[in-house]
Amino acid sequence: MAKVILTPTQTPTLFLEAENITPDVFAGKNAAEIAALHGFVGKTTVTLGDYFTVEGAGGQTAADTTVVINGDVSRVKYIGMKMSAGELIVNGNADMYVGGWMTGGRLTVNGDIEAFAGLGMTGGELIVNGNAGNYLGAAYRGDWRGMQGGEIRVSGNAGSDVGTFMRGGTIVVGGNIDVHVGTHMEGGTIIVKGDAKSRVGGQMVKGTIYVYGDIDVMMPGFQYRNDADLEVDGDNGRFALYEGDMGERHPKRKGEVIYGQLYMKY
Amino acid sequence: MTDYLIKNGFVYDPILGINGDKVDVAIKDGKMADAGDVTNPTIIDATGMTVMAAGVDVHAHVAGPKVNTGRNFRPEDKLFNGTAGSGIKRMEGGFSVPTVFRTAYLYARMGFGFSMEAAMPPLYARHTHEEIRDTPIIDQGALPVFGNNWFVLEYLKENEIENTAAYIAWLLNQTKGYGIKCVNPGGTESWGWGLNCETVDDVVPYFDVTPRQIVSGLIEANEYLGLPHCMHVHGNGLGEPGNYEITLDTLKIAEGFKPQNDFGRDVVLHNTHLQFHCYGGESYSSKFFESKSKEVVDYINSVDNISYDLGVVTLDETTTMTADGPFEHHLSHMNNLKWANTDVELETGSGVVPFIYNPKTFIAGAQWAVGLECGLFIKDPMRAYITTDAPNAGPLCRYPRVYKWLMSAKARDDMLDNTLKYGDRIRERCYIGELDREISLYELAMMTRAGPAKTLGLGHMFGSLKPGLEGDVAVYPYNPETDTDDPEKIEYAFGNAAYLIKGGKLIVKEGEIVDMGNKRTFWVNATVNDNPMVERDISEKFRRYYTVTQNNYAVEGHHYVPNPYVIEVDATK
Ligand SMILES: [Zn+2]
Numbered sequence: 133m134a135k136v137i138l139t140p141t142q143t144p145t146l147f148l149e150a151e152n153i154t155p156d157v158f159a160g161k162n163a164a165e166i167a168a169l170h171g172f173v174g175k176t177t178v179t180l181g182d183y184f185t186v187e188g189a190g191g192q193t194a195a196d197t198t199v200v201i202n203g204d205v206s207r208v209k210y211i212g213m214k215m216s217a218g219e220l221i222v223n224g225n226a227d228m229y230v231g232g233w234m235t236g237g238r239l240t241v242n243g244d245i246e247a248f249a250g251l252g253m254t255g256g257e258l259i260v261n262g263n264a265g266n267y268l269g270a271a272y273r274g275d276w277r278g279m280q281g282g283e284i285r286v287s288g289n290a291g292s293d294v295g296t297f298m299r300g301g302t303i304v305v306g307g308n309i310d311v312h313v314g315t316h317m318e319g320g321t322i323i324v325k326g327d328a329k330s331r332v333g334g335q336m337v338k339g340t341i342y343v344y345g346d347i348d349v350m351m352p353g354f355q356y357r358n359d360a361d362l363e364v365d366g367d368n369g370r371f372a373l374y375e376g377d378m379g380e381r382h383p384k385r386k387g388e389v390i391y392g393q394l395y396m397k398y
Numbered sequence: 399m400t401d402y403l404i405k406n407g408f409v410y411d412p413i414l415g416i417n418g419d420k421v422d423v424a425i426k427d428g429k430m431a432d433a434g435d436v437t438n439p440t441i442i443d444a445t446g447m448t449v450m451a452a453g454v455d456v457h458a459h460v461a462g463p464k465v466n467t468g469r470n471f472r473p474e475d476k477l478f479n480g481t482a483g484s485g486i487k488r489m490e491g492g493f494s495v496p497t498v499f500r501t502a503y504l505y506a507r508m509g510f511g512f513s514m515e516a517a518m519p520p521l522y523a524r525h526t527h528e529e530i531r532d533t534p535i536i537d538q539g540a541l542p543v544f545g546n547n548w549f550v551l552e553y554l555k556e557n558e559i560e561n562t563a564a565y566i567a568w569l570l571n572q573t574k575g576y577g578i579k580c581v582n583p584g585g586t587e588s589w590g591w592g593l594n595c596e597t598v599d600d601v602v603p604y605f606d607v608t609p610r611q612i613v614s615g616l617i618e619a620n621e622y623l624g625l626p627h628c629m630h631v632h633g634n635g636l637g638e639p640g641n642y643e644i645t646l647d648t649l650k651i652a653e654g655f656k657p658q659n660d661f662g663r664d665v666v667l668h669n670t671h672l673q674f675h676c677y678g679g680e681s682y683s684s685k686f687f688e689s690k691s692k693e694v695v696d697y698i699n700s701v702d703n704i705s706y707d708l709g710v711v712t713l714d715e716t717t718t719m720t721a722d723g724p725f726e727h728h729l730s731h732m733n734n735l736k737w738a739n740t741d742v743e744l745e746t747g748s749g750v751v752p753f754i755y756n757p758k759t760f761i762a763g764a765q766w767a768v769g770l771e772c773g774l775f776i777k778d779p780m781r782a783y784i785t786t787d788a789p790n791a792g793p794l795c796r797y798p799r800v801y802k803w804l805m806s807a808k809a810r811d812d813m814l815d816n817t818l819k820y821g822d823r824i825r826e827r828c829y830i831g832e833l834d835r836e837i838s839l840y841e842l843a844m845m846t847r848a849g850p851a852k853t854l855g856l857g858h859m860f861g862s863l864k865p866g867l868e869g870d871v872a873v874y875p876y877n878p879e880t881d882t883d884d885p886e887k888i889e890y891a892f893g894n895a896a897y898l899i900k901g902g903k904l905i906v907k908e909g910e911i912v913d914m915g916n917k918r919t920f921w922v923n924a925t926v927n928d929n930p931m932v933e934r935d936i937s938e939k940f941r942r943y944y945t946v947t948q949n950n951y952a953v954e955g956h957h958y959v960p961n962p963y964v965i966e967v968d969a970t971k
Contacts, residue, residue: 272477274474
């Protein structure tokens with residue numbers, strides 16, 4: 133597998149928008165060609181070479197291209213945007229929109245990331261060995277098509293509005309989560325292994341949320357159904373099942389009304 | 399001013415009876431001229447290309463509060479769909495609800511010179527005019543909506559035509575409006591009471607007036623004033639299966655009315671987006687739904703005083719917006735997407751909902767078929783105009799695609815066989831499969847410029863290359879002798895004009911926008927006899943009901959309409 137190594141050489145004064153940092157765009161290009169790819173800082177157009185040294189070369193296709201960023205890119209946005217295959221590893225912190233609209237491949241960040249990661253994602257794996265920001269796996273502003281497939285794993289905490297308008301796929305948060313989880317959710321699974329604050333599953337239509345820890349304030353639109361012994365993401369436990377959000381419309385399947393499901397671990 | 403001579407093109411002008419002949423087209427001092435009258439003109443070589451008068455759009459929603467609500471609540475409409483500014487062009491963006499600049503550039507690229515904003519809420523006329531002002535290149539007018547206006551409802555209940563006309567004249571002046579638009583007559587007001595109008599004889603609560611009285615009274619008032627455009631109606635029951643009956647009932651109200659105007663207009667009623675009003679059956683399911691386009695267009699073919707536009711569904715993700723508030727509410731409950739609604743005090747209402755016409759569903763494909771049928775059944779194409787009710791049935795940028803479908807049976811078959819999931823079912827439930835008519839370039843010129851110009855009362859300015867008319871000419875990279883092999887060439891050519899000259903100025907040169915033109919706002923100043931009663935009613939309504947004063951209502955000329963073109967109408971008799 134061909135490997136491209138990017139090493140940051142300077143921190144952008146504003147923010148670098150670098151949607152070209154993906155295995156898809158790097159595939160078939162040598163180091164010089166990659167360094168010549170454009171990015172934006174404010175309204176000016178820059179090149180990746182202005183901000184990184186580039187070593188190695190892309191493979192023939194995205195699938196046989198690995199991109200490694202060695203260093204802090206906490207002022208670089210859109211890393212891995214729309215990537216469809218291959219591998220991207222960030223050894224450092226990254227800014228917003230990591231893996232936005234990704235459709236495949238594996239993106240690993242060994243560090244913290246900012247908001248809007250995995251936005252509208254339809255496939256692939258996004259692994260964050262650190263903390264994530266707000267709107268993880270959510271929909272773009274205004275859109276009703278949030279995360280639709282693939283998997284997001286965050287080892288640390290996540291911010292607010294995770295999984296807004298989520299329709300499919302799985303989000304696993306190892307730590308705690310801020311307010312508004314799975315708002316308007318229409319499918320998919322969110323697993324929170326730590327605590328949640330409030331507004332979990334607000335206006336949820338379908339889909340499943342598991343919370344291992346506490347929820348400070350429960351939504352009033354959820355009703356207790358029953359207890360269940362389950363294995364969730366390799367963890368066994370007893371859960372209380374709540375269904376909701378009763379304030380929202382719900383579809384029927386085979387004559388039965390389908391609700392959003394919220395499991396709380398005892 | 400530079401004179402132009404466009405040489406060697408295939409020219410189509412139904413007003414002059416030119417059908418693809420190679421004739422030279424000349425522009426002198428901003429106006430069309432005889433080729434012999436220009437001296438030292440700049441020559442435009444149109445060899446192998448199609449030359450027509452610039453397009454005239456009779457109905458589109460491109461400026462005003464509804465459109466802006468669409469822009470505001472659909473940021474995703476601009477996602478991955480923006481273009482940075484370059485040359486004299488500003489940044490542009492948006493697909494179904496484009497920015498004002500993209501709207502102007504789109505029209506220019508499609509070779510259009512005039513567009514009528516189809517629904518202006520009078521109270522928000524200032525906003526509408528600010529957007530019109532900021533949309534460069536094209537000339538525009540706007541139709542204020544009257545069909546649910548309290549003054550109109552009260553006057554027409556008593557059949558007071560003179561008072562209705564006096565109020566209309568006052569409102570056109572105040573809003574710098576062009577003519578009379580009527581949306582879901584009585585229905586939007588009824589919805590304020592939780593009801594709607596489902597027949598033309600349903601009574602509007604409190605006001606005690608019917609859609610029949612409103613439509614008939616507005617036609618009569620329109621002809622009393624002698625306005626350039628006719629009464630422009632979006633009838634009751636839009637989008638409802640079985641609505642073709644109420645459509646026919648509405649159209650029949652025009653029987654007996656004759657056009658009275660000095661502008662060469664032949665019709666008294668324009669039925670907009672006819673596609674949405676030609677449905678049979680009792681539901682959207684393929685078991686019940688059926689096209690009634692033939693029945694409705696047959697009726698229109700049998701009379702001579704009605705025109706319409708198509709409102710073709712383009713099978714895109716778009717943004718619907720109309721003063722038909724109840725319809726938008728209904729739509730939001732069908733697709734569960736976001737919904738915006740406004741009640742415009744005393745005057746009208748409106749709603750906005752994103753909508754996906756999905757080719758994998760029967761109904762969207764059937765709607766697509768009905769719209770095209772409306773264009774293919776017409777006997778006199780001077781009375782049927784191509785629109786998408788932009789952006790309701792499809793975005794503005796899709797006009798050239800609609801031309802392709804109308805001009806090529808092969809392109810339609812390709813849709814039915816390969817793109818639409820229920821193509822065969824649609825052939826059974828609609829007429830599309832029986833229609834092999836292909837609209838010619840000559841007919842296209844009728845349906846996109848000559849016809850709409852005439853119905854708007856602008857035939858003396860637009861829609862033809864006749865000497866003396868405005869110097870508005872479009873040149874398309876389409877060779878009618880050699881490009882007939884592939885329908886895609888139609889779509890490409892009519893979306894990428896090689897040249898556009900507007901008011902004698904070269905706007906598009908070799909496919910590039912090179913000039914922002916001299917944008918004008920058209921409005922109609924109708925003079926009526928003094929009418930103290932209507933004046934008193936107006937000040938009374940402002941005192942008692944409006945949240946603004948009369949002084950804060952009017953569109954004051956200079957700021958909002960910096961470059962007006964006023965059409966004077968004298969109705970003092
Ligand atoms: Zn319309």
